[in-house]
Amino acid sequence: MTPEAPSMSFKGPQGPTDEEKVVLDKLQVCERRIAQNRKNLAPKVFFTLGKLLDTLHYQVKNELIGTEQAAKNIQMILDKIAEKARES
8 A cells, every 4th residue: 555645745847826816917018109109209219118018027027016006006107108109
C-alpha cells in the first residue's frame, strides 16, 4: 500500500485579479484610441504614448505598480489622446 501524498497548497501561476483585469481592459481601450487617432497624432506623440502604455502593461503584469496608480496613469494617457485629437 502506498502512503498518502501530503496535503500541500500549490500556489502556481494565478490569473490577474479583478482590479488588474479592469486596468488591463483600460489599457486595451488606450491602445485602440491611439490606433484610431494615429493620423491626428504627431509621430513623436504616437510613439511616446505607445511606450508609456507598454511600460504600464509590463508594470501591471509584473505587479510593479498598484492598480490604483495604473488607473490614474491610464486616465492621464486617455486625456492626452483626446487633447491631441482635438488639436488637429
